[in-house]
Amino acid sequence: MTEPSVGFGEDQWEELALEVLGELGWKHLGGVDIAPGSGERQSWDELVIPSRLLEAMRTLNPTVPAQYLQQALAEITSS
Numbered sequence: 001m002t003e004p005s006v007g008f009g010e011d012q013w014e015e016l017a018l019e020v021l022g023e024l025g026w027k028h029l030g031g032v033d034i035a036p037g038s039g040e041r042q043s044w045d046e047l048v049i050p051s052r053l054l055e056a057m058r059t060l061n062p063t064v065p066a067q068y069l070q071q072a073l074a075e076i077t078s079s
Contacts, residue, residue, distance in 0.1 A: 048077055
């Protein structure tokens with residue numbers, strides 16, 4: 001017989017994480033919004049959505065020239 005879980009359950013951890021990330025400006029999207037065929041990614045195997053990453057990089061580094069951000073994006077997403 002297994003012991004009942006003590007503390008937060010998975011759904012409670014998820015809710016807490018979404019709340020904290022929301023306070024930091026992160027926008028939660030459902031899977032259907034970023035699914036293959038939505039224009040966001042070609043397959044579920046893509047863990048990084050390059051267009052979203054580049055947008056975040058531009059926001060966080062507004063003075064960095066676009067060519068350097070593109071270069072960094074290429075480095076980050078290379079396998």
